[in-house]
Amino acid sequence: MKIEQPSTLPLESPLAMPAQELGIWAGGARPLKRPGKRNFARLFVFAVTLVLVAIGTTLIYEVISPVDITSLQIIFAAIFALTFSWISFACASALLGFFVILARKEKRPRLAPMSAMGRTALLMPLYNEDPSMVFATLTRIGQGLVAKQAGAAFDIFVLSDTRKDHAAAQEVEAFEKLRAALGRQMGVFYRRRADNHHRKAGNIADFVTRWGGAYDHMIVLDADSDMWPDTLITLARAMALDSEAGIIQTLPILRNRWTAFARMTQFAGAIYGPLVAAGISAWHGRDGNYWGHNAIIRTKAFAAAAGLPELKGRKPFGGHVMSHDFIEAALIRRAGWAVYMLPDVKGSYEEPPPSLIDVAVRDRRWAQGNLQHAKIVSARGLHWISRMHLIQGIMSYLASPLWLLLLVVGLGLAAVARFTTPNYFPGIALFPAWPVFNPELALRLLWITAIVLYMPKILGLILALSDKEQRRSFGGAVGLINSFVAEILLSMLLSPIMMLVQTRCVIDIFSGRDSGWNTQNRNEEVMPFSSALQQHAQHVLAGVIFAFVAYSISVSAFLWMLPVVIGLLLAPVVSWATSRADLGRWLWKVNVFRTASEPRPATPSGRLVHAIPRMAIAYSRARAIKSRRQN
Structure with missing residues (x-):
């Protein structure tokens, strides 16, 4: 498989992400x-x-x-x-x-000042998706953040695990248009993996181990996700103020x-x-x-606590962890970080x-x-x-x-x-039941x-x-x-x-x-x-x-x-x-x-x-x- 990457990727800032031991832990949940x-x-x-x-x-x-x-x-x-x-x-x-x-x-969270909200990476993992809708959403999100004077606090990473070369070529073409629209106002990057080891969880882990050290937080999206710029800013400011927060989940x-x-x-x-x-x-x-998407995650907490182990035994119960989100939340909470939801924060969507x-x-x-x-x-x-x-x-x-x-x-x-035929004399009885x-x-x-x-x-x-x-x-x-x-x-x-x-x-x-x-x-x-x-x-x-x-x-x-x-x-x-x-x-x-x-x-295309x-x-x-x- 030929892996073609756009010429620009940021300097790597790696974080160690060791696989966690499930059978060993000192004491209970912190x-x-x-x-x-x-x-x-x-x-x-x-x-x-x-x-x-x-x-x-x-x-x-x-x-x-x-x-x-x-x-x-x-x-x-x-x-x-x-x-x-x-x-x-x-x-x-x-x-x-x-x-x-x-x-x-309606309860609004306590927020840090805009100037103190840190740096956040918006991660868009892709796997053989139609890039047209995905990149249209990313363009809209990026332009909204720039309009809110928050472009410098966010970078967009498109993390491709696409296996089909023609689909990947379409991703690269769409990415170049996205970078042309936003590149001077915020960071926009594309990476395609040669080996999609551990699927989506491995895709996110690859980002963390290569660039995670440069970002305080990351917001993981799905291909059908959409979030208001105000919602992204609110999540970053809420986490910046709550030093104990490991994951803050929205209601998509x-x-x-x-x-x-x-x-x-x-x-x-x-x-x-x-x-x-x-x-x-x-x-x-x-x-x-x-729930695996539309949530903000503290990058250092994720790297230190949420590395997924390979499960012993044969598939389907063994091998890599498939529904990784529940496990990542459990491991981060085990390490003493808070995991909670902000149900009153609007502007989080999926299809x-x-x-x-x-x-x-x-x-x-x-x-x-x-x-x-x-x-x-x-x-x-x-x-x-x-x-x-x-x-x-x-x-x-x-x-x-x-x-x-x-x-x-x-x-x-x-x-x-x-x-x-019913038993009219169960056990020892003188009269029928x-x-x-x-x-x-x-x-x-x-x-x-x-x-x-x-x-x-x-x-x-x-x-x-x-x-x-x-x-x-x-x-x-x-x-x-x-x-x-x-x-x-x-x-x-x-x-x-x-x-x-x-x-x-x-x-x-x-x-x-x-x-x-x-x-x-x-x-x-x-x-x-x-x-x-x-x-x-x-x-x-x-x-x-x-x-x-x-x-x-x-x-x-x-x-x-x-x-x-x-x-x-x-x-x-x-x-x-x-x-x-x-x-x-x-x-x-x-x-x-x-x-x-x-x-x-x-109006639908074609006749009803x-x-x-x-x-x-x-x-x-x-x-x-x-x-x-x-x-």
Whole structure:
């Protein structure tokens, strides 16, 4: 491979970045001098979680064990308790965020003077990306910093790991234009690695070991990241004043996509994201997490504490650390540096995947990276909150196979109740014990589960409705409620599909299949329906099997499984339709999935081929003609 570099690179200022030992550490996590107020918040989250789990577990025990306890019932109750704990913890964290937002106004961080904010490197790692959008964003960011009289405090580094020579040539051409636009007012540099060792983590480490000594801080971006110049300056000034800060994370808001799937995820992120961020910021405190981008990092802390070791064993659990961000945050916190979020700092953005299939491709790599954390969660010296972050990452992918197992065991229990003779004399008894199913308890459990599951969404809706400016940005109260209902319904259809997608990921990983590292799809090209049908054929088959088995047991079992069955049977249609940008634009026009600070959608190239918008328009015109005739 021929590696061509532009002629100008800065003088190297290396920092040593030794690989950290996971099995050796002197003492526990180093305490912070300013730990922050978070004990009450943590007590609240864990207490609410325990209360909800106790209620749910008690109810499931009463529902499934009217007479005799069987091993299948014990398995069902245990799986239910695990999955219910997962959603209860999310509910408790969102509830905390709700109270935090109600109790305070927007909180701005304390900032150092502009003259004391130090030097910051903006790092843009690239891997076979389309350079046009990336360099347009960097040009806009750079020009904004120059306009704010901050150009001298920031340098831009484009760190290429691109393997394709023609794509690299396009990067170099785009970089030369960027340097021509900004080169006299701030530093702009490009480096392409010959060997993309350790992928993105290795790319960042290469920068640190070669040029890190020249910079107080670095802000890591993704190819789809965008940040306001004021936000970058605020982060640099906040870290310069807080000598204990190792990482300060922002809340990236999703935007810039027009497929129906992306519109849904952007709406969900806009309405629920701030609520979740307020909650986790409150109980994480200064023992927080890092999401790998749109955050500022103290360079010397990163170099000294966050060097990633090679994990022992074969892939997919061994080898280089794939989901490196959680581990870097845990190691930096272990070394005594604060890691926290500023949820009220605006102007941090990223783009969502355009379709369900793109999410599935990305999730395969993320699942492997998060499950790999099982080898790291017991590392010496980690703060217990850091261990919780790793466990949460693991559970985010184990939750799907647990849900699937819960459905299968539930059908097994229903089959046992339907086709076996009950034991009327369990143990030594003089009188029969009649098995009685209590539908009232079962319905109560269903309602409690639904409330716990949807509480974060309901709280986000309440906050949005109560804020006049935010309500207007979502299309008014009507648009907000329309979008809320549409998001709930669409999520219900997508959830069973994602359950099987993530379960397949977990099975592949435990079978020893490595995911590799593929470039993410960032365009909105129309997906052929044949592709959707091929990708989701196994999901349709699973829906047919679930429907057949449930109906064979009883009509009531079939009705309980119907939401899952419908989502799986419609998987190709839902996946194909939601991947379309014309449907997303139509939804915007009918006041669904609107979000703050976005322009009217551009007219799509080509004719609209989706049937739903045409049918809706035709129906409206027919109603208008009929009304005029009647009058």
